[in-house]
Amino acid sequence: MAKTVARKKYLDFKGRMVMIGFGSIGQGVLPLILKHIGIKPRQITVIAEDDRGGLPETERYGIEFIQKRLTKANYRQMLAGRLAKGDFLVNLSVEVASTALVELCQEKGAFYIDTCIEPWPGGYTDPSLSVSLRSNYALRETMLKLKPRYAGGPTAVIAHGANPGLVSHFTKQALLNIARDTGVKTAVPKTREAWGRLARRLGVKVIHVAERDTQVSPIPKEVGEFVNTWSIDGFVSEGSQPAEMGWGTHEKALPPDGARHKFGCGAAIYLNRPGLLTRVRTWTPLEGPFHGFIITHNESISMADYFTLRDGAKVLYRPTVHYAYHPCDQAIMSMHECAGKNLRQQKRQRLIVDEIVSGRDELGVLLMGHKKGAYWYGSQLDIKETRKLAPYNNATSIQVCAPVLSGIIWALENPDRGVVEADEMDFARNLEICMPYLGPVVGKYSDWTPLKDRGGLFPEKLDTRDPWQFQNFRVN
Structure with a gap:
């Protein structure tokens, strides 16, 4: 097929x-x-x-x-x-x-x-x-x-690659899947407000773009070298920006180093620290629980803004949304070295594609707070299948390339829409075009919360009344 x-x-x-x-x-x-x-x-x-x-x-x-x-x-x-x-x-x-x-x-x-x-x-x-x-x-x-x-x-x-881009379409499909599985009857929403009402009705409080890249090169990372599976310049630039997130209405207080912007839609906050140094707890089906980095991305803001419900100036509902990314292990070592040099990028770069010998990129959205707890929906594409699908790609790049292709096609099919974000596009049409290049696309429920198995060795001050508070996710 x-x-x-x-x-x-x-x-x-x-x-x-x-x-x-x-x-x-x-x-x-x-x-x-x-x-x-x-x-x-x-x-x-x-x-x-x-x-x-x-x-x-x-x-x-x-x-x-x-x-x-x-x-x-x-x-x-x-x-x-x-x-x-x-x-x-x-x-x-x-x-x-x-x-x-x-x-x-x-x-x-x-x-x-x-x-x-x-x-x-x-x-x-x-x-x-x-x-x-x-x-x-x-x-x-x-x-x-x-x-x-x-x-x-x-x-x-x-902003229509894997994320931002594809993950906005994943999120809409995930909402429909949760509605089906929890007995919530709904037509496919046609408007921004209708999607926001569905997310609130389902009880979604938090959306992570939860990604774990396990692709491996047999060539060790050298000192003074940055190794990654996608644009190194782009990654370091994003990681040097402040950690950002859409800020949900269920959150009780800003983080100690958090701040609101004094202009614009008001859907997001930022931390006074780079995303490359900011970790958060998250979960994917194959990896299980892990620590990801809050690398700033457009979808953290656009998705939170899109699902916001208002009564005049009053915000009635908004989920917390952010990226939670664990790159390949050699990129982690590269990030650690870069951070030690005060975010000055190494002079040498190595983008790994053909030399990858194993691994996958597990990229999806983790919707939390609803009746079934947590639900991850996304792509579990490995390098072997990638090489059967398209040349010049690894499992990370093709997850970007497919939505670039679908975005071009959608634009030509909808030629007079002006400036549009992924959240405003036809999610079903874009998924139809992308699916052949995404490997297994699965939905998995979990009882995982950021409080699970915590506090055994070191006591922590946590809000156990609501596991979906940002303070319960944040590592540092």
Whole structure:
């Protein structure tokens, strides 16, 4: 079934496609685009600061490759002549401002997609900016200001990779699964408010994007080297931002180092510490309980905002939402070394793809607080199956590439939606396109709580009346 669906061509695309950035995701998604979208190699141009080993791939397909770093000074000159009405800009770069590219695409009548909201260089780490302004919350608020200006314009899909992106679709399916399994009768919600009402009715208090990557390379990590299964620049940038989370209405008090933003939707808080140093308890079916890192991501804010219910200015319901990520073990060692250097990234990088010998990426959403306790829904894709599904990928990258593909297809099928986030898209359509590339997609219930098996050796002050308080999850 998966192999049959995976060969499907969804549509014919007649315009030009410009891909910015050609790292692990660019190289991994290109074969999927050529397979499922009726596009010729001559219609595609790749622009990247360096080829990251992908130049032979573009040459093999006969695709134009331009080695050039896009900057605030040159991006219009580089892109203006390559974009017109009906063309598509696929932004898979780091430190090229997403809002600037969206504005250019809207001017030209071109479609757009990215996997996260990027600033220009320094937007993550400029010490002259407040911690609040270095957050993903601030980047999202800047992007949301474009929505009314470009309402009805060519579709620009914002932050649509694995997470953010795919996990928003997982969450909606998980809510429907929990409703079915707990006897709550519901039609598939059609509006933002209806989804919020369903989540509140089910009693969902907390949503973790719970991910455990166990992929292994036989080559040991060396001192002065950062090893990872996906973009190292992107990972370190995100990890250097403050830990962020959507902040639920069931929470009794802010963490000691927590703070609210003084602008915007108010759906999230931040901690005065980097996500790379902030751990939280979480759970996935195959790994069981583990400590993940609260790396900031757009979905932590957008999902909390999307499910918020209000009565005027009063917030009636909102879940706590955040990422809880345990990368591959060699990345953990790399993070530890980087943290010891005050978040200064190692000079050498090693992205592991072909050298991986075993392991999987278990990526899903963990919904907690409902009648059945905890429910995880997501992908358990291992490296062996990945290699049967698509070239140039590992189990982590293909979980990003599949929703990039589905986001492109959805945008072309819905061409005049303006600026949209994953939460506003058709979850069923996107899952339909992604499923053939996700391996086993499962739902598992658990009696796990962050209090389970705690306090045996060292006493802790915990709110045992409600196990779903953030203080009960947090490790440090």
